[in-house]
Amino acid sequence: MANKRAETMEQNRAKLIAAGRKAFAEKGYSAASMDDLTADAGLTRGALYHNFGDKRGLLAAVVDQIDSEMASRAQEIGARAGDDWQRLLAEGVAYIEMALDPEVQRIVLLDGPAVLGDPSQWPSQNSCLQVTKRAVERLIAQGVVKPVDAEAAARLLSGAALNAALWIAASDNPLDVLPKAVEAFRILASGFSVKAGDAAGQTADPLPLA
Amino acid sequence: MANKRAETMEQNRAKLIAAGRKAFAEKGYSAASMDDLTADAGLTRGALYHNFGDKRGLLAAVVDQIDSEMASRAQEIGARAGDDWQRLLAEGVAYIEMALDPEVQRIVLLDGPAVLGDPSQWPSQNSCLQVTKRAVERLIAQGVVKPVDAEAAARLLSGAALNAALWIAASDNPLDVLPKAVEAFRILASGFSVKAGDAAGQTADPLPLA
DNA sequence: AACTTGACATACGGATCGTATGTCAGTATC
DNA sequence: GATACTGACATACGATCCGTATGTCAAGTT
Numbered sequence A, B: 001m002a003n004k005r006a007e008t009m010e011q012n013r014a015k016l017i018a019a020g021r022k023a024f025a026e027k028g029y030s031a032a033s034m035d036d037l038t039a040d041a042g043l044t045r046g047a048l049y050h051n052f053g054d055k056r057g058l059l060a061a062v063v064d065q066i067d068s069e070m071a072s073r074a075q076e077i078g079a080r081a082g083d084d085w086q087r088l089l090a091e092g093v094a095y096i097e098m099a100l101d102p103e104v105q106r107i108v109l110l111d112g113p114a115v116l117g118d119p120s121q122w123p124s125q126n127s128c129l130q131v132t133k134r135a136v137e138r139l140i141a142q143g144v145v146k147p148v149d150a151e152a153a154a155r156l157l158s159g160a161a162l163n164a165a166l167w168i169a170a171s172d173n174p175l176d177v178l179p180k181a182v183e184a185f186r187i188l189a190s191g192f193s194v195k196a197g198d199a200a201g202q203t204a205d206p207l208p209l210a
Numbered sequence C: 001a002a003c004t005t006g007a008c009a010t011a012c013g014g015a016t017c018g019t020a021t022g023t024c025a026g027t028a029t030c
Numbered sequence D: 001g002a003t004a005c006t007g008a009c010a011t012a013c014g015a016t017c018c019g020t021a022t023g024t025c026a027a028g029t030t
Helices: A004-027 A034-040 A045-052 A055-078 A084-098 A102-116 A127-142 A150-170 A174-192 B004-027 B034-040 B045-052 B055-078 B084-098 B102-116 B127-142 B150-170 B174-192
Strands: none
Touching (some): A004 A034, A004 A102, A055 A084, A055 A102, A084 A127, A084 A150, A084 A174, A127 A150, A150 B150, B004 B034, B034 B045, B045 B055, B055 B084, B055 B102, B084 B174, B102 B150, B127 B150
16 A cells, blocks of 8 residues: 555546546547546646646547557457458458547547647557558568558558548448448558459458447 | 729738738647737738638638649649549649648648548538549549449548658658658559559659659 | 655636727718 | 718727646655
8 A cells, every 4th residue: 555646646647538538529629628627527737737748748648548449449350350461451441430439530530630740650659550550561471462661551541541431420421431431441452462352342241330 | 993992802811811821831720829820911810800700710711722722733733644544643642742741731631620620521622532533433434443432432542642641741751751652552542443453563653743 | 753755736927819899991872 | 072881900808728836735754
């Protein structure tokens, strides 16, 4: 029981991140008030500035948490795929589906890049990109994917996926355009495959909804 | 000379948009002060709120102007391509290169989506997307591109291109990663082509720098 | 048991946005 | 051609909101 201090501090950090996550998702970064946010967590701005330095610091912590959750979920889904190529596709589709969550959209896709800059230079190193990059590297080593720059491929794939999600969520009937986007993503990704038209007929996949 | 009123008003609008473009590019949307911005244009906030409603309105006008410029430039470059497939690739590469401009990055790619929401629902209708979509539709009609949803394809391609540009510009030596990104983009896009590996050996293309 | 540390609360200053009101050039009406 | 009116723009004001500087009290130390 020597560290009761660190324990409550950790709890307060978690409370603030949770409150920030909620406020940023509902009101957007700039419209979210630090006074309201901290009061909602049962604390004051003093706690916030002590723990995170400034408003950006809290956003960075929130983004880091969500990003980690997304990456681990994508890996979890990818692990159930048949081979590594299907795994890459499954992870990409998983990103599309996860990005339909308003929380992910608002915080990670819109406000995150605008406030914190390019995702590839975030303190979290953007776990999502890392996961995709490793998958591409495996496939290149196996000769399944053409020998492209792994980082470039990962950026393009995740960019396409996340942008597709933005489009889906903004559309009138998301559930109608989602399959179109997923099919187009599979076809597009097949450009990296050495076997032509590899993923064309895979649309009947049972997609686990987020 | 019956309309001296409308004339000066049009000039003032142009001045404000120009000043906004400069301020938003240099300081970012939220850090740009309306007082400084309008003073820089030789006016006051009164003019701004009368013409554009609020700060978002000015950003929308600025984004619309830049977006239009980008689209016309992409079409101009695309028109010089040999066939329609090369045209699609050339336009995509043109977007990547244009997105290296800090003004485009900051205003159109980062602050624009964060403040105004999804680009496909902007009042400008996002001219860039329209151009790409039409190119895809032509290619599908010609049987050069697989029969995918044109809008989905356009969204994925532009998403990949713009995201690649974000990555390039944030990297340490942009001129080093640009060819990697362009090559990966060509290979990725070949996934939409009915002929496999269509664009693989085209990296020696003379790229007109922005 | 007194002292020190540091996590957090409170108070304050500076800055910014949006609105409400004022003003004057340009235009229409007689 | 003089007067009334419209509206484009300037000015003044109130309301937040952020970040810092200072204060306070519990937790750990000697």
